[in-house]
Amino acid sequence: MTTRFARRMEALKASEIREILKVTQRPEVISFAGGLPAPELFPVKTLAAATQKVFEEEGMKALQYSTTEGHAPLRRKIAERMQATWDAHVTPDQILVTSGSQQGLDLTGKLLLDEGDVVLCESPTYLGAISAWNVVRPRWVEVPTDDDGMDPAALEETLRAYPAAKAIYVIPNFQNPSGRTWSLERRRRFMEIVEKHDVWVVEDNPYGELRLEGTPIPSLKSMDRKGRVLALGTFSKVFCPGLRIAWIAAENPAYEKLVILKQGADLQTSTLGQLQVNRYLEENDLDADIARILPVYRERRDAMLAALDVEMPAGVSWTRPAGGLFLWMTLPDRLNARTLLEECVRQNVAFVPGGAFYPNGGHENTLRLNYSNMPIGRIREGVRRLASAIVKEMERSEILEEVPATP
Amino acid sequence: MTTRFARRMEALKASEIREILKVTQRPEVISFAGGLPAPELFPVKTLAAATQKVFEEEGMKALQYSTTEGHAPLRRKIAERMQATWDAHVTPDQILVTSGSQQGLDLTGKLLLDEGDVVLCESPTYLGAISAWNVVRPRWVEVPTDDDGMDPAALEETLRAYPAAKAIYVIPNFQNPSGRTWSLERRRRFMEIVEKHDVWVVEDNPYGELRLEGTPIPSLKSMDRKGRVLALGTFSKVFCPGLRIAWIAAENPAYEKLVILKQGADLQTSTLGQLQVNRYLEENDLDADIARILPVYRERRDAMLAALDVEMPAGVSWTRPAGGLFLWMTLPDRLNARTLLEECVRQNVAFVPGGAFYPNGGHENTLRLNYSNMPIGRIREGVRRLASAIVKEMERSEILEEVPATP
Incomplete structure (x- = not known):
């Protein structure tokens, strides 16, 4: 059996989200684990009509x-949308259509990073x-x-400590996983600092x-005077x-x-897919679609926050996102979200343990919850089950702490 | 301006095919350069109907x-087709749906190759x-x-000389660019040899x-007893x-x-695209579609071969492919196909210079011709123009040879 793989494969493991999602595809599981948009809001009929044309x-x-590079009319529409939604002046010939934003990450990693290069990121990311x-083996700070x-x-301190740092990866709006959004002041300071490096x-x-x-708060791209911001956008969450x-x-x-x-990675993104989206945008109002999505997600977020306020025991905290799909929970230090997940799966509720979002590990007392993909009744029931499992783990950990360690 | 890229970017250049295709998109150009299937044979109406469903x-x-991994029913159908078309026993859980075969190359490169690893290939490839x-910077032999x-x-000699060779890349059927096909005996010998390494x-x-x-000749995959053949298949050329x-x-x-x-590269291939192909395969006979493609390509190949026999001057040779999309031409040593292309573009005919298909360079007197994407009248006219340009280059090179070199 040939088993000589590239060295990069030693560190690459299956994503926990993926493995957990497999377990949670059973219909009885209330899953806060995925990052799925609500499919009942997809414009199935209008896209079918556009496709037929x-x-x-x-x-x-x-x-x-x-x-x-992508379908030229679609690239024009994307450039126009970025003016409105990113507050950024971008020309169509600066747009490269990708196969999901995940491909944007693959391509920017290949473009920028040699093995051992320092990359900075939010914590978590x-x-x-x-x-x-990690395919190109950078060092995460x-x-x-x-x-x-x-x-x-x-x-500033990190850039002083790592003057050769090559790239900074950030999600300033409703971050995955934390749900946090950068203030305007922080964005300006960030760009001032990075322009010096x-x-x-x-x-x-x-x-x-x-x-x-x-x-809305202007994007970093809108403040980019030196062409150093590579901006990743997608139709996945709004369309x-x-x-x-x-x-x-x-x-x-x-x-x-x-x-x-991109040419080496997959030659091009689906021609048909691009023509479908282009035609859809010509004949429909995507902003009106988004305006129909928002109240649904707002109701779900509010339902989750309200349920958390009621159900969660003292010592547990969470973020209150102003948008996006996720909120972020911090458990008491002594709890481990991976252990908690095992109990939760028994109670038919799921989430993603937060440790997976820290490239250097640690923070095992955190977890990510998604609220976009479920009616509010199930959100409430899921939060109840989650709270019950957390209480159980808290009690178990207290008992464990009382037991003297044995060699 | 930030311009610090990864080292791999120094060696990566825009593909010549791509740059030439840009020039040759003018309708007056007869282009033998691309590798495009004939679009008039695409099953537009039946795929539209399947898509609607x-x-x-x-x-x-x-x-x-x-x-x-991909849509399970599609993976089952692909595994079944591989039994018929590759003579290979493959199970559905061994099928990973990719975004074009190009992505299969990206993923296998990442899987197998560290910088400097020796990879073997046909010459040309x-x-x-x-x-x-080249994104992962191997050494091509x-x-x-x-x-x-x-x-x-x-x-055998190459594997003895490079005992750490990591991978061998091959296209045994109607190779791109040469149009050559491996005999059964050669396939068996190849597998016997690689099994010893x-x-x-x-x-x-x-x-x-x-x-x-x-x-048809059985695939290498069909002779793979040790799980060391990674097989890349696609619907691009037959569908x-x-x-x-x-x-x-x-x-x-x-x-x-x-x-x-794959998860890191683009999470997954288009869900809709996979469901479309799956539905199409359920409701239509892809083999019957292919049976309609073959006589058209056969007529075009025959037209190109016949025109070459008539038009080409002595000293030019070419392959006679038994299938696929391409044939391969060798000019007299002193001619350079890149120079020839400049003259050809003036005469509104195009091809891909063969040097691009040799990872270590050289062989500038070769070129690739595509015959699948054009009616036979244009094929004949294109071959006439190509022959005229070759004759002109031959005459020019003879004159140049007669001129004594000046310092």
Whole structure:
């Protein structure tokens, strides 16, 4: 049996989200684990109609190979949307259509990182970014992050300590996993600081348009005067994820190199998928669609927060996200969310243990909860089960603490 | 301006095919450069009907996230087809759906190769494999290859010279770019030899079902007793490329590691795209579709071969492929196909210079011609223009040879 793999494979493990989702596909499980949008809000009929027109009017083209950069009319629409939703001036020739934002992570990792290169990130950060970039084996340095975003003093100190740092990965809006959003002041300070250093910024913004309260805050990309922000956007959370249509916005010389990497990675994103989204955007009002999504997600978030307020024992805290899909829970230090999950699966409720979101490990007393994918009755019931399991674990851990350690 | 990229970017350049295709998109250009299937043979109407049913019966599912491995019913159908078309026994749980075969190359490169690892290939080999694997910076060693396939004695010698060789990349059927097909005897010898070494085989087979004459020859995968052949298959050439639905067939432990890499690369291939192909296969006869493609490609290949016989000057030779999309031309040593291309573009005919298909360079007197994507009248006219340009270059090179070199 041949088993000689590349060295990078030693560190790459199956994502916990994925393994847990397998367990939680049983219908009796209330799963807060995934990051799924609500499928009942997908525009199935209107997209079916748009698709039919694509087949009728440009069927041969839709099924043929096309350019690596992406379908030109779609790139124009994406550039226009970024003006409105990112407050960023981006031209169509700076848009590279990708096969999901996850591919944007794969491509930016390949573009920027050599083995051992230092990359900075929020703490916690998106586990999909960790797994994408770990393929090129960087060294992750977590920068302390609070409810207003990445800490500027800590960022400056980290950049002084690692002057060769190559890239900073951030999700300033409704972060996955924490649900936190950076303040305008923090964004400005962040850009001021990074402009003094020769470091790339990868700004991932899948959730920015899912704002449930307050007013939008300009993106880092909108403050980028030196072409160093590589911006990742996607239709997965505001339209639907099943088509895998997303994009990178980047300036040259990064853009043309990303195109080369994309060509090596999958030649191009689905021609038909791009034509479908393009036609959908021509004939429908995506902003109106999003306006229909928001009250549903707001109700679900509020239901989860209200249930948490009622059900959770003292010593447990959580974030109150102003948008997006997730909130973040911190248990007492002595509890372990992976152990808790085992009990929860027995009680038919699931979540993602937070340790997976820290590239250097630790923080095993944290966990991520998703609220977008379930009616509020099940959210309430799920929170009850979760609280009951937490109480049980707290009691067990107290008993354990009372037992003297034996060798 | 931040310009610190990863070291791998120094060697990665835009594919010549891509840059040339841009020039040749003008309608007056007769392009033998691409590798495009004939779009008039795409099953636009029947796929539109299948797509409509997917939207009606499982629309929400089609637009949602799904598993990294791929849609289970599609994986079953792919495994069944591989029995018929590769003569290989593969189970559905060994099938990983990929976003085009190009992604299969990206994933196998990441799985197997560390920087500096020796990989063996045919000479010439597919340039998309070169660009995909060059991301992980291997060392390419070309093994002499003739009209029957890779030379067994040369392979043995190469494996002795490079005992740590990690992988061998091959396209045994109607190879891109050469159009050559390995004989059964060569396949058996190849597998006997590689079984004596601890080396992986990546067998890429996009064209195997496009056989225009003779009888199918069993795949290397069908002779793989040790689970060391990673097989890449695709619907792009027999169905349509625009959906980007392809697959890797692999055994554990490689399979589960490929799934992890796929998750990091793009999470999953388009759910809708997979459901469309699955539904299409349920309701239509893909073999009957292929039976309609073959006579068209056969007529085009024959038209190109006949025109070449008539038009080409002495000193030019070419392969006579038994299937696939390409043939391969060798010019007199003193000619350079890149220079020839400049003259050809002036005469509105295009091809891909062969040098791009040799990972270690050289062979600038070769070129690749595609015959699948054009009616026979244009094929004949294109060959006339190509022959005229070659004659002109021959005359020019003779004159140049007569001019004494000046310092």
